[in-house]
Amino acid sequence: MQQKLEKIKLVITDVDGVLTDGQLHYDANGEAIKSFHVRDGLGMKMLMNAGIQVALLSGRDSAVLRRRIADLGIKLFFLGKLEKESACFDLMKQAGVTPEQTAYIGDDSVDLPAFAVCGVAFAVADAPSYVKNTADYVLSTQGGKGAFREMSDMILQAQGKSAVFDSAQGFLQSVKNMGQ
Numbered sequence: 415m416q417q418k419l420e421k422i423k424l425v426i427t428d429v430d431g432v433l434t435d436g437q438l439h440y441d442a443n444g445e446a447i448k449s450f451h452v453r454d455g456l457g458m459k460m461l462m463n464a465g466i467q468v469a470l471l472s473g474r475d476s477a478v479l480r481r482r483i484a485d486l487g488i489k490l491f492f493l494g495k496l497e498k499e500s501a502c503f504d505l506m507k508q509a510g511v512t513p514e515q516t517a518y519i520g521d522d523s524v525d526l527p528a529f530a531v532c533g534v535a536f537a538v539a540d541a542p543s544y545v546k547n548t549a550d551y552v553l554s555t556q557g558g559k560g561a562f563r564e565m566s567d568m569i570l571q572a573q574g575k576s577a578v579f580d581s582a583q584g585f586l587q588s589v590k591n592m593g594q
Contacts, residue, residue: 415551418534419572423515424490425461426505426528427562428498429472429479431521432538435558445476451558457566458486463588464575469505471498473524499527519565521545521557536565 469490529535537549577584
């Protein structure tokens with residue numbers, strides 16, 4: 415796993431069930447809220463600050479999600495796209511990376527085609543067993559509870575960049591470019 419993580423230059427993440435707990439909250443106007451874990455946002459910023467691109471890929475589209483993407487400064491994303499195999503290839507092309515340089519994190523059947531075309535596939539702890547069985551690595555954290563951050567720390571550590579999260583000085587050196 416270490417050798418695979420050393421090569422990662424792009425991380426593609428699912429949204430519902432990974433960056434959120436998977437619940438959808440509606441009012442009369444449609445989707446009203448999504449709850450995101452602040453650690454996941456910081457993990458994305460740390461990856462981007464370390465030169466690793468981050469992309470979001472969701473089968474759903476909403477104003478709430480678009481706001482989170484803008485707040486994090488994410489430039490690569492596809493929303494409302496259930497067919498994730500071709501979407502992953504498109505994101506890789508936009509990022510200028512190969513499948514072996516790409517990690518994907520997901521939680522459900524819709525993510526299995528993405529698992530098949532990315533170099534490393536991560537499943538959140540509360541994914542169904544058939545998703546976990548297909549993943550290269552099953553995280554110990556549930557979706558919406560900081561699972562993305564667990565994965566981002568693993569990648570940064572494998573690439574010798576853990577100072578950004580495990581030391582005060584390392585974090586302070588990069589914090590001016592971050593927002594969560």
